[in-house]
Amino acid sequence: MMGIEELVNEIAALQRADLEAWIAETLVSPEEEAGAPVFPEMECARVRLICTLRYDLEIEAETLPVVLSLMDQLYDTRARLNSLTAAVAAQDESVREAILKAMGRE
Numbered sequence: 005m006m007g008i009e010e011l012v013n014e015i016a017a018l019q020r021a022d023l024e025a026w027i028a029e030t031l032v033s034p035e036e037e038a039g040a041p042v043f044p045e046m047e048c049a050r051v052r053l054i055c056t057l058r059y060d061l062e063i064e065a066e067t068l069p070v071v072l073s074l075m076d077q078l079y080d081t082r083a084r085l086n087s088l089t090a091a092v093a094a095q096d097e098s099v100r101e102a103i104l105k106a107m108g109r110e
Contacts, residue, residue: 005035005042011051017059018051025065026054031072 012020026032027041032050034041043051054072057063063071092103 005044017055
């Protein structure tokens with residue numbers, strides 16, 4: 005877990021004011037520890053992603069929530085697809101074959 009200062013120091017392009025705005029807009033959701041915001045690794049990765057989108061790809065601040073929402077939906081879909089794939093793989097061969105046939109892949 006990292007505090008705001010640690011995160012700002014770790015990511016060269018990150019501006020503290022931007023991070024605070026992203027927190028206020030709930031683009032990132034730090035946890036609270038001893039009354040101060042701290043960022044678990046997943047939220048640190050999200051801040052890095054937002055920095056890439058905002059600073060490197062020059063996505064406008066007003067557009068970030070839309071882009072992040074779409075990325076979150078894609079991530080959720082991917083997780084569900086992986087779960088479905090694992091469930092199908094756990095079935096008997098005849099069931100797997102029937103599923104593949106129904107999908108038009110056999």
